[in-house]
Amino acid sequence: MSTFSEETRDQRLEGSSHPADKAEEVFERDWLAVFYKVALSISRELDLAKLLWLIMDEVRSALRADRCTVFLLDEERRELWSLAAHGEREIRFPADRGIAGYVLRTGRMLNIPDAYQDPHFYPEIDQKTGYRTRSILTAPLRNRVGEVIGVFQVLNKEGGPFTRVDELLLDAISGLAATQIENAQLYAEQKRFLEGTIEALANTIDARDPLTAGHSKRVALLCVDMAQRLELSEAERETLRIAALLHDFGKIGVRDDILLSKSDRLEPEELIVMRDHPARTRKILEPIRFPKRLRDVPIVASLHHERLDGSGYPDGLKGEEIPFLARILAVADVFDAMTSRRTYREPMHILQVLQQIEAGKGTLYDPRCVEALAGISALRFLEIHTNGQPDFLIPEDHRAALGAVSIGEFARGIGRQGENGVGRLFEHYYRVALQGELADE
Numbered sequence: 001m002s003t004f005s006e007e008t009r010d011q012r013l014e015g016s017s018h019p020a021d022k023a024e025e026v027f028e029r030d031w032l033a034v035f036y037k038v039a040l041s042i043s044r045e046l047d048l049a050k051l052l053w054l055i056m057d058e059v060r061s062a063l064r065a066d067r068c069t070v071f072l073l074d075e076e077r078r079e080l081w082s083l084a085a086h087g088e089r090e091i092r093f094p095a096d097r098g099i100a101g102y103v104l105r106t107g108r109m110l111n112i113p114d115a116y117q118d119p120h121f122y123p124e125i126d127q128k129t130g131y132r133t134r135s136i137l138t139a140p141l142r143n144r145v146g147e148v149i150g151v152f153q154v155l156n157k158e159g160g161p162f163t164r165v166d167e168l169l170l171d172a173i174s175g176l177a178a179t180q181i182e183n184a185q186l187y188a189e190q191k192r193f194l195e196g197t198i199e200a201l202a203n204t205i206d207a208r209d210p211l212t213a214g215h216s217k218r219v220a221l222l223c224v225d226m227a228q229r230l231e232l233s234e235a236e237r238e239t240l241r242i243a244a245l246l247h248d249f250g251k252i253g254v255r256d257d258i259l260l261s262k263s264d265r266l267e268p269e270e271l272i273v274m275r276d277h278p279a280r281t282r283k284i285l286e287p288i289r290f291p292k293r294l295r296d297v298p299i300v301a302s303l304h305h306e307r308l309d310g311s312g313y314p315d316g317l318k319g320e321e322i323p324f325l326a327r328i329l330a331v332a333d334v335f336d337a338m339t340s341r342r343t344y345r346e347p348m349h350i351l352q353v354l355q356q357i358e359a360g361k362g363t364l365y366d367p368r369c370v371e372a373l374a375g376i377s378a379l380r381f382l383e384i385h386t387n388g389q390p391d392f393l394i395p396e397d398h399r400a401a402l403g404a405v406s407i408g409e410f411a412r413g414i415g416r417q418g419e420n421g422v423g424r425l426f427e428h429y430y431r432v433a434l435q436g437e438l439a440d441e
Ligand SMILES: [Fe+2]
Pocket: 247, 248, 277, 304, 305
């Protein structure tokens, strides 16, 4: 066993007696090249799972080893865990066990030529997995302030034990990897926080009116589906999804007697209050400091009642003046509003809704967005429409048939012919879905 955590890197190099260190020039050139490649590759990844895989792959190939695992410390459970290990599923074990536990505790690197001869080796994992560990190189993962946040473990070096060069390389990569892992964890935490906050806000507005409950979520799902066909960038898709979840938030300021009115005709002053909700959405969302790539959320959310010909509100914008994402949201919103029940009317039939939207193509609605809506598969529509109805099940063969036809094709009358027409199948499930909705009352 060799350890060198107290030595400086220069001392390690000078004091090295391993045969692999003799060709120093070759070593330095290779060392730098490998380190540079690994550094470049991992510095670009912020998704924790992908990052861990990437680090493990890079290190495995850099050190010419059979396996590499990153174990992270779960402080609460005092366990070491790996999100994934080469050849295995997630592994968890007490943080004081085995070589990894020893390295975590002491902060010292261990280079073990033969695992089964070492008193720290914890053979239970081999017993569980059937793997045969021979050589092990284990290094602590230290963050910027020097805390050990986990352990790096590389197993079974090709053609013999791990060398001093391997030790140096792993030591250097560990520092870099720990920093990037912490960045990814922080990023994931922020994402979860933002996601939770947005969901809470969306639920708040849906809770105001039980009849429109789920509207924001359905519109968001429709938008995500449409965005796929419109080939939006990831940032645009995310902006659109969040704007869809929050688009009606301004309704929070609309009085109950107006919001829940059973009449389809509002008094002029009531209409003014109701029509103020998109502007209110914007006022509420604008002070939120959305991340830079999502900065258009308030504006997109607040323009969902604008129409191409300028007949919409609040600003009466026309055509290209309306951001494209808002034009998508407008179509998804109107579609869900018409296909769902309102206090003052039953849901309209989907085919009638599609015809009505089609009639407004180019005047009220962006034609590309209408096509993207019509491209939604019948199956996806039913799934979105029945969101929250656990009893609504479609058998696999019917799912395949419904997944192959779009709602636009139904509207054009395709698929309605034939003995076992998929049109009839769709009508059947659509009726069941509507009945489920009515039964929820
Ligand atoms: Fe609205």
